[in-house]
Amino acid sequence: MKKAIAIALAIMLIATSLVGCNSKTPGTDSGKDTGKDTGKSKGYEIALITDKGNIDDKSFNQGSWEGVVEFAEKENISHTYIKPEEASDAGYLAAIDLAVQGGAKVIVTPGFLFEVPVHEAQTKYPEVKFILLDGAPHEADSFDPDIKENVASILYAEEQSGYLAGYAAVKDGMTHLGFMGGMAVPAVQAFGYGYLQGAEDAAEELGLEDGAIKAIYHYTGDFEENDTNKSTAKAMYQEGAEVIFGCGGAVGKSVMSAASEANAKFIGVDVDQRYDSETTITSATKGLAASVISVLEAIYKTESWADFGGKSTVFDAKNDGVGLPTTVIGDEKADAFDRFKSFDKAQYEELFGRLKGGEIEVKRSIEVKDPSGNATADELTSQLDLKKVTVTTR
Incomplete structure (x- = not known):
């Protein structure tokens, strides 16, 4: 019973966050932010899971989220972000589970802390595409990369x-x-x-x-x-x-x-x-927003997911992936x-x-x-x- 209540509360918390954040409200056919549920809920298509920081951390989460927002708003695609209940493998996996339950087809995970959770999620949800920034999936007891075809591992030349x-x-x-x-x-x-x-x-x-x-x-x-x-x-x-x-x-x-x-x-x-x-x-x-947009374009516009899926891609000076403003x-x-x-x-x-x-x-x-x-x-x-x-x- 306690477990059921905890799950219900978690789902209610995420539902609340969907209305509060600057993303498109799930259930709006147009994908535009109406601030309310129209009663025709279809969930959100792109979800970003934050790491230890907040969405306005002036760093990794924010840069990645800006890429999601820029692309999704331009293409009129529903999107949201989720902050996990706890900063742990279990917490990140729970947030991924909630994103999938909410209808996410693409999940963006910013940071190396997601390497182990995404390793598990890539097999659990083979129909979902994962964009893992700054890391590659691997087992908890091994650092050997194990990247499935539904994962794009994005690295940067820091x-x-x-x-x-x-x-x-x-x-x-x-x-x-x-x-x-x-x-x-x-x-x-x-x-x-x-x-x-x-x-x-x-x-x-x-x-x-x-x-x-x-x-x-x-x-x-x-x-x-x-x-x-x-x-x-x-x-x-x-x-x-x-x-x-x-x-x-x-x-x-x-x-x-x-x-x-x-x-x-x-x-x-x-x-x-x-x-x-x-x-x-x-x-x-780092070109956080630019790299997110590049992969999303490969999914939604150019049908070139194969350029990123199942491997690591490095963004460096050669492809303007790093630099000074x-x-x-x-x-x-x-x-x-x-x-x-x-x-x-x-x-x-x-x-x-x-x-x-x-x-x-x-x-x-x-x-x-x-x-x-x-x-x-x-x-x-x-x-x-x-x-x-x-x-x-x-």
Whole structure:
């Protein structure tokens, strides 16, 4: 009886969320948001399941959802998002179950936390197409990818985006950098490794002495906005950091707050965070919305699902899947590089062209002994070939 009541309450909660979110209400034949059920409920066709964060996290969930909304509204397709009851494999699977019960034919899952749940769901629901961002399905006790034909595994070259950010910061004259990652998972690690390599190459081009660039490197162990993370960022700024690359979802909000108080700079991640704080000089972005739209177009418009289904597809500089923002939303004449002192769009485009053409190679991973994934200063220095950059970990 308790289990039945719990299930009923869960379904009622999701039904409520469908009316409250900015998506098309299930049951509207037109697919437009009427704000009420017409009595001809047919459910929603595209559903996004959020991870630990919220739909307005200024990061992965939001960027992915924006892609769903842009495509679905243009094509007049019903859509919604669901926030799981709990951030666990069981919680994510329960949310997927509810999405399918609601009629979802396509389910978007943003983040590596969905790798194990999607591995189970891909077999349980072979008629449903899954778009798994930033990961590949695998069993709980194995990291070997097992991607069925109904799953599109989308990956990003985070190391390239991080490289561009680190290079830009040093080219702009900054010599004391900070990095605050969330958990030391592959995507976050790649951002950080690229950041250090970009700083190293820029320092080399500028002819700086060995050790001229100082970098404080830290993983928070979470993806949260909290006082602890703000205090850590505040301490890094007090120790001389001119800019901190906040790479951990809502962790960035803590860094922004500390940057404002310290009159310092911040580098965003995943999506353009320029609009969230005057301290944001740029953001190491992934084409989250663009990649979601690309796969949805393959499903609904070009009938080319085979280009994505059953395999991993990497979005990188070659297909404009990563980069720094080059435009300001709502103002075509604005300069997206106006928060730098000297680094400009022309320099960026020249650098991006070299990265896109394969002239620049960026390491994505290194050998880390600690099971947590937290690299030591020696591991970072030796394996990333750092000479101009001196790293301190905390």
